[in-house]
Amino acid sequence: MNMQKMIDMPLYVQGIVTAPVLFAMEEFPELRGSVEHGFNDPSDVATALEYLAKSQGIERTRLLATEHAKLAARAIDALPEVGNKVALVSRQALKDLAQKLIRRTK
Structure with a gap:
């Protein structure tokens, strides 16, 4: 960095x-x-x-954030299935947000 x-x-x-x-x-x-x-x-x-x-x-912080993002994604996947398109889009948006936060540089 x-x-x-x-x-x-x-x-x-x-x-x-x-x-x-x-x-x-x-x-x-x-x-x-x-x-x-x-x-x-x-x-x-x-x-x-x-x-x-x-x-x-900094690297250890990045690794910790990555681990928490993985845990968050697993928690999202464990939510009950809803056959609703909005729910599916919302789930994916939450996962994408977690990944974006890890990759951000500022």
């Missing part, structure tokens, strides 16, 4: 640390200090982005 995309990536959303950062912290415990400061200091953001670039955090 290029650095510009990483800069645009939220590290902290509404007080919640995002999955890529949590995974990066498993590899680099020293990242915890930046997280505890809430990324208030620009140097904390720069440090977090450096560790994120070196970590498997």
